[in-house]
Amino acid sequence: MSTLTFIIGWPLLAALVLVFVPRTFRPVMRGAAILATFFSAALAVKMFLQFQTAAPDYQFVEQHPWVSALGISYHVGVDGINVGLVLMGAIVAFAAACVSWEIKDREKEFYILLLVMTGGILGAFASLDLFFFYFFHELALVPTFIMIGVWGRGERKNYATFQITLYLSIGALIALIGLIALYLGAGINSFDIPELTRHLAQNPIDEGKQRFIFPLLLFGFGILVSLWPFHTWAPLGYGSAPTATAMLHAGVLKKFGLYALIRVALPMLPVGAHKLMPLAAWLAIGNLVYCSWVAMRQKEFSWLAGYSSVAHMGFVFLGLAALNLIGITGAVVVMIAHGFLAALTFGLAGYLYQYTGTLRIGQFGGLLRRLPFIGTVLIMAAFAGCGLPGFANFAGEVTVFFGAWKAFPALTVFACWGALIIGAVYLLRAVRNILHGPASEKWSSLVDATNPWRKAPFVILVTCLIIFGCFPRLLTDKIKPRAQEIVDALNSSRETVPAKSPVIQAAIKPSKPE
């Protein structure tokens, strides 16, 4: 069996075992969750190191037919794009399991759901079959709702559960219609992603259908990724979620929508992508500028982190909308970097909330003296969020801007301004208000994370940010070949686009690369 199957299988197996463990065995629950996610993370690291950068095809592949009548098979494998995402997901899952000691009641159910969610997330990123791709995502999504509803915090948690369930279910189901329409449009009775990509490169779906299916995927997945203006579920949802859930969802699961656009929508529906991605670029400005602006006004740290994570999704959309090699490569790097960053931020927010019972920025002040370790990590997270060189976010964001500059120069200027200036303003202001200034007497009893177990999740996440920040080629070299393939598919479709009228033809010609 492939390493990938083990990476997905350990958390799911642990969840199954926990079902039969009596609920009084509390350390067993926590231990099993940490151990299973650790195995997954260790195997993911091993896989990342063994990955052959030069090999053109999918690696660590495993395939078994599941429903042959419909062409569904269990098919997992990694290429340059998802190898980093699987690694990031597994590491964040381990960190999330480590910070879950805040959960004191109904631990059994919590850890089972956490493990199912982890298995679903990793499966979604590893699947090369359209059906399993969706199946695993749904498997991860449902535990999210239950965890927010049961272990969530704040008086608005019921409303938050309701809202996030509604938004994300609608998004997922719209995307499902798009995926089924895509499968039927290809007409080869196969859900296999590599096979569909190959087939559709030769025999593209006709333009009218593409223009219908692509928006279903763009907006269905867009809702999952909190594309402006469908982002309103995110800040409230993350503000109300238990720490581990917020880390896993904001960090990893949310990236699934973007990954689906890269893996499915762009290569399989190139004409639709050319028509609609410019619109996505405009909406990305909504994320980058509007949501950053809103983040500036937030008084709760968790809301600020929520809006900031929504804003960062704008970079990815902008990179994808550029539809060129640099843009797509940058987008994938941002996805991975932001995964670590979002998990780190929500992990810190969870730590503060657990000891202080509040996340109102105005209530804090001078915490750096009481919490030297947590404070330092928070400052590093803020720097990474502003896009300081040395952190992985910088590498991704700057690449995205280079890519986007070619496609939309004016928008890029606007986006740079919005993201980098406003982002720096609200993050640094939050750092000042929380960590610096006069120390309030109220928090004199706060304790820092001294136990290595408590420190571990934060240390791991910061380390990853710095490693990929200093050596972004670890990622970009792997991403490039596949991104090049996607861009080639996009360009070749532009050349062969069936012209409807001379006017369209005239409009297309000048943009052709000479």
Added chain:
Amino acid sequence: MNPLLLTHEFLIIGLGLGILLADLWIAPANKRKLGYVAAIGVGVVLLYSLFRFNAPPGDQAYAFGKMYVLDGFALFFKRFFLVSALIVLLMSVEFADCIETGIAEYYALILFALAGMLFASSANDFALLFVSLELITVTFYVLTSFQRAQRRSLEAGVKYLIIGALSTCFTVFGIALVYGIAGKMNFGDLALVAPMHHYNQVFLCGLLLVMVGLGFKIAAFPFQIWAPDVYQGAPAPTTAFLAVGSKAAGFVLLLRVLFTAVPSITGRWSNLLIVVSAVTILYGNLCALPQRNLKRLLGYSSIAHAGYMLLGVAALNQAGKSAILYYLSGYLFTVLGAFTVICLVMRHVEGEDIGALAGLNQRSPLLAATMSIAMVSLAGIPPLAGFFGKFLLLKSVIEQAPAHPGYYYLAFVALAGVIISLYYYFGVIRTIYWSENPSDLAPIQASRLTRISIYACVIGMFFIGLFPGPLVNLANAAVKMLH
């Protein structure tokens, strides 16, 4: 004619008569155990059917002058009905304390209703369609009002009788009109002459009236009005059998009539079917939202599920029909699992409020888990049976969309229904695990056979969801006979 074709029906009717006769000699204290005899009998017939009874060579075999047909489709449904009756019989044994007198008759009536369903799955003629429909409906009149001492049970019986009788009138009238115009009762003959009557209003009207009767059986809008009341009032095993067996019988007849008797006309009814399906889904799901009575909630949810299955009819393609068969199989285990739990938990609770499930995870973890898994499967969440069934139905609908944009709207309505349903299904799960101060914490006992049937339902839900391949192939093969 080969009388061996009717083996299933003969055996079940014989078993029913045997139970009635045995009732005369057996001591009252032991009558309850007759249910086990009936269940074992049905199990033997099922095993016989699975291992010794093969689909006749040459695809279709007829009896009674082509009135009765035995093909892969009929056989699929016969086994479906046998499985559901088996679980319902085990459930009734658990429920026996709540029935004052005549428990043996209760078992026998279930068997006679089962015989009606077995005939329905083979009906190839309007006469047999009507007779089997009546055999099912009339036995259910008695089954719904079996708790004679309770007013709500009687009320359910009376409501079912009045509305059922009315819909029977429509059916008979419709059959008369169809026969009057076409001069044929047999589905095969009718298929040949139907194209001549495409524009004959009386003929079409007759067909629509037959649809009314079948719509009543499957509880499709606008003939769903009886379902919540009857589901709520009837004894739990009856409700379970109504939800699974009676509904499936409606679907088997609907598919036969639409796709073997008048396929050419069905093809032109896509708009009607789309509207009925969409409204049924929305009505069932929206009305289920405020319900507090668990059986009533499942009544509305069963309307919604009838709507989902109508998606497959409306799609008018082979994929849709096989998706219905798949969906029904998943639905069988899910609903019977849920009703077994209801039967065990609520047999001594007045009102059957959802609140009675509070603390169930402390009273019996097995029942709590079964109920939750059933709700998750009904909501259509992976990896359970309901998810893949809904996926197949949606796929069949979207397959037709390029030809008729109405199908896209239908798909979106179905999704809206799924999202609405998440709310009330998860409400049930929340009550089980997370309600404050449950009032009753006495452990719940279940007999070994009941536990086995619960395990069977849970395994069924998971197996169908995790390994859909074999069932999909089976369903695809079964619907080959339909056009």
